[in-house]
Amino acid sequence: MTLLAPPEIDLSDDFDAASVIDASFAAGDDAALRAAYDQYGSLVYSICRRSVDEASAADITQEVFLAAWRHRDRYHPDRGSLAPWLTGIARNKVIDHFRAVGREDRRVDKVRDNSTLEPVDELNASTSRMLLVDAMEALPERARRIISLAFFDDMTHVEISAQTGIPLGTVKSDIRRSLDKLRHGLGYDHG
Amino acid sequence: MTMADQEILEWASLAKTITDDDRQRFEPPGDLWSRIATEIGDTTTNGLDDDAIDNLLIGRADAEVVDLTQARTHRAKRGVRHQRRNLAAVAAAAALVFVIGLTLTGGESDTVYIAQATTADMPEPWTGEVTATVNASDGEVTLVSTNEFSSDEPVELWLIKPDLSDMHSLGLVELDGRETTVALPAGIDVTEFSIVDLSIEPDDGVPTHSGRSFVRGALEAL
Numbered sequence: 001m002t003l004l005a006p007p008e009i010d011l012s013d014d015f016d017a018a019s020v021i022d023a024s025f026a027a028g029d030d031a032a033l034r035a036a037y038d039q040y041g042s043l044v045y046s047i048c049r050r051s052v053d054e055a056s057a058a059d060i061t062q063e064v065f066l067a068a069w070r071h072r073d074r075y076h077p078d079r080g081s082l083a084p085w086l087t088g089i090a091r092n093k094v095i096d097h098f099r100a101v102g103r104e105d106r107r108v109d110k111v112r113d114n115s116t117l118e119p120v121d122e123l124n125a126s127t128s129r130m131l132l133v134d135a136m137e138a139l140p141e142r143a144r145r146i147i148s149l150a151f152f153d154d155m156t157h158v159e160i161s162a163q164t165g166i167p168l169g170t171v172k173s174d175i176r177r178s179l180d181k182l183r184h185g186l187g188y189d190h191g
Numbered sequence: 192m193t194m195a196d197q198e199i200l201e202w203a204s205l206a207k208t209i210t211d212d213d214r215q216r217f218e219p220p221g222d223l224w225s226r227i228a229t230e231i232g233d234t235t236t237n238g239l240d241d242d243a244i245d246n247l248l249i250g251r252a253d254a255e256v257v258d259l260t261q262a263r264t265h266r267a268k269r270g271v272r273h274q275r276r277n278l279a280a281v282a283a284a285a286a287l288v289f290v291i292g293l294t295l296t297g298g299e300s301d302t303v304y305i306a307q308a309t310t311a312d313m314p315e316p317w318t319g320e321v322t323a324t325v326n327a328s329d330g331e332v333t334l335v336s337t338n339e340f341s342s343d344e345p346v347e348l349w350l351i352k353p354d355l356s357d358m359h360s361l362g363l364v365e366l367d368g369r370e371t372t373v374a375l376p377a378g379i380d381v382t383e384f385s386i387v388d389l390s391i392e393p394d395d396g397v398p399t400h401s402g403r404s405f406v407r408g409a410l411e412a413l
Binding site: 050125132150 | 195198199202203205206207208209210212213214215216217218219220223224226227228230231353354356402
């Protein structure tokens with residue numbers, strides 16, 4: 001066995017702990033379940049809290065992680081982050097909750113009536129927005145700055161480069177990598 | 192307009208609808224994790240406080256193995272095509288089992304650690320056993336593989352914290368069925384960086400972990 005020249009050690013934020021947790025979860029390690037809860041528990045609970053009361057949100061969050069763990073073989077890290085998979089389960093649990101309490105709740109009528117799906121539509125939309133918030137916040141600082149200028153100020157690559165002084169090639173590559181990460185963060189890796 | 196421009200517009204359209212409520216996060220009730228752990232019958236972490244769990248995860252003798260085998264990191268120079276090729280390799284690979292032994296010597300007492308890990312992202316069919324011996328007093332890590340791991344791409348040795356917060360490269364190695372010795376970087380506490388990892392690293396000049404690990408094991412005291 002031959003020892004070759006060691007590379008430079010780079011401990012930058014390119015080491016993506018969330019991706020490691022996702023893969024570890026799929027592999028079925030108990031420690032990964034706790035790590036996944038620590039990573040995504042607040043997101044799942046927050047999504048539930050927007051639709052139901054605190055106690056129900058806690059119950060649903062518990063159900064989400066139990067269901068995810070018991071059916072982890074259905075999660076494929078190559079198709080996206082664990083976050084959209086968990087929030088997809090949460091969405092279904094919240095709708096189930098609506099239905100369970102629906103006889104005394106007008107919201108369930110809207111859920112059942114395909115012509116008026118406001119609660120479900122809003123649940124879907126707010127979930128996507130919250131996933132995007134988290135995915136953008138997970139970007140490295142420079143990339144987050146660049147992608148924010150592109151998204152919120154409608155700036156072109158050239159304009160971002162001129163505004164920030166960041167080389168055009170770097171702007172382009174940061175945006176390309178950021179879009180990759182956003183797709184992964186929202187579970188759009190496979191279209 | 193390119194497809195990339197169109198995609199940016201679509202993302203921007205969503206981003207511009209983000210509200211303050213979307214940025215708000217609520218912390219789950221403090222007992223929620225213990226409820227989950229109780230439900231799944233998790234006897235390793237149920238009922239422990241956070242400090243205890245942290246201790247559990249950083250390599251105590253009874254620590255659960257943190258299987259990081261399909262870890263992927265975002266590499267600075269890796270494009271979509273490269274990622275898809277990696278994913279195809281992951282999908283095609285069969286789950287294999289490896290054993291890493293880590294012997295820690297020196298210090299107040301000699302302790303032997305053994306760990307087992309499974310992997311599902313083996314890029315090449317290879318069954319083997321790797322033993323890593325860390326001699327803290329000499330500052331060396333010795334690897335012994337039972338058989339050769341053949342790859343067109345370099346293999347890199349890493350030590351990783353179980354909580355995934357940090358990692359160190361110990362350099363490129365070749366697994367040819369014989370023994371090799373690698374320097375342990377100064378200041379590295381192997382009881383803290385207690386996951387041993389071997390990964391395939393594309394020769395693309397990117398120094399960060401590729402995520403293409405093929406052997407990994409955590410410490411377990413004998």
